Amino acid sequence: DAGVIQSPRHEVTEMGQEVTLRCKPISGHNSLFWYRQTMMRGLELLIYFNNNVPIDDSGMPEDRFSAKMPNASFSTLKIQPSEPRDSAVYFCASSLRGGVAYGYTFGSGTRLTVV
Amino acid sequence: GQQVMQIPQYQHVQEGEDFTTYCNSSTTLSNIQWYKQRPGGHPVFLIQLVKSGEVKKQKRLTFQFGEAKKNSSLHITATQTTDVGTYFCAGLQRETSGSRLTFGEGTQLTVNP
Numbered sequence: 166d167a168g169v170i171q172s173p174r175h176e177v178t179e180m181g182q183e184v185t186l187r188c189k190p191i192s193g194h195n196s197l198f199w200y201r202q203t204m205m206r207g208l209e210l211l212i213y214f215n216n217n218v219p220i221d222d223s224g225m226p227e228d229r230f231s232a233k234m235p236n237a238s239f240s241t242l243k244i245q246p247s248e249p250r251d252s253a254v255y256f257c258a259s260s261l262r263g264g265v266a267y268g269y270t271f272g273s274g275t276r277l278t279v280v
Numbered sequence: 281g282q283q284v285m286q287i288p289q290y291q292h293v294q295e296g297e298d299f300t301t302y303c304n305s306s307t308t309l310s311n312i313q314w315y316k317q318r319p320g321g322h323p324v325f326l327i328q329l330v331k332s333g334e335v336k337k338q339k340r341l342t343f344q345f346g347e348a349k350k351n352s353s354l355h356i357t358a359t360q361t362t363d364v365g366t367y368f369c370a371g372l373q374r375e376t377s378g379s380r381l382t383f384g385e386g387t388q389l390t391v392n393p
Binding site for chain 2: 198208256258267268271272
C-alpha cells in the first residue's frame with residue numbers, strides 16, 4: 166500500500182493567490198481528516214469526512230478555507246485567497262473504523278508558504 | 281471542547297537516560313493514542329490504550345492509561361538517538377457521526393550521543 170498520498174509536497178505562493186492541496190487516502194479507509202501544524206498552535210483538526218460526508222468543519226479558520234471529498238479516493242483543501250498567516254504544514258490523514266485500534270495514517274504533508 | 285495537555289514541552293537527555301512524557305485530558309477519554317513525529321516527518325501511530333489502568337509495552341517504550349482514563353504517560357527506557365522526535369498523545373472523541381482525535385501539544389525529545 167502506498168499510504169496516504171498528498172500533493173504537492175511544497176507550495177510557495179503569493180498572498181491573494183488560490184491554493185489547492187490534494188489528498189488520496191488509503192483504499193478502504195472510510196474517514197479522512199485535514200490537520201494543520203504550526204509551531205504556535207500545534208496540530209489542529211480543520212475538518213473531517215466520514216464516508217465522503219463532511220462531519221465537522223468547526224476547525225476551518227474562516228470562509229477562505231474549503232474542503233471537498235467528491236469520492237472515496239480523493240479530497241481537496243482549498244484556500245482562496247491565501248494569506249501569510251496560512252503558512253503551515255497541512256496533513257491529510259485517513260483511518261479505518263474511525264481510527265479505533267489502528268490509529269490514523271498520515272500523509273507526508275504539504276508545506277505551504279505564503280509570501 | 282476536549283483539551284489534551286502534555287508536559288514537558290521539551291526534553292533533552294543523554295543517550296542511555298530514561299524519558300517520560302505526560303498527557304492530561306480535561307474530559308474522560310474513551311481511549312488514547314500515541315504518535316511519534318520525526319523531525320521533518322509526519323505523525324506515525326504507535327499505540328492505542330483503551331482500558332482503565334492499562335499498561336502496554338513496545339520494546340523500550342511503556343505506555344500507561346490512568347485509572348480515571350483522563351491521563352496517560354509514555355516512558356522510554358535507555359534512550360537512543362533513534363528516539364529523537366516529537367511524541368504526541370491524542371484523545372479519541374467518539375461522536376454520533378464519527379470520531380476524531382484531539383492532539384496534545386507534543387513533547388520534543390532530543391538525545392545527545
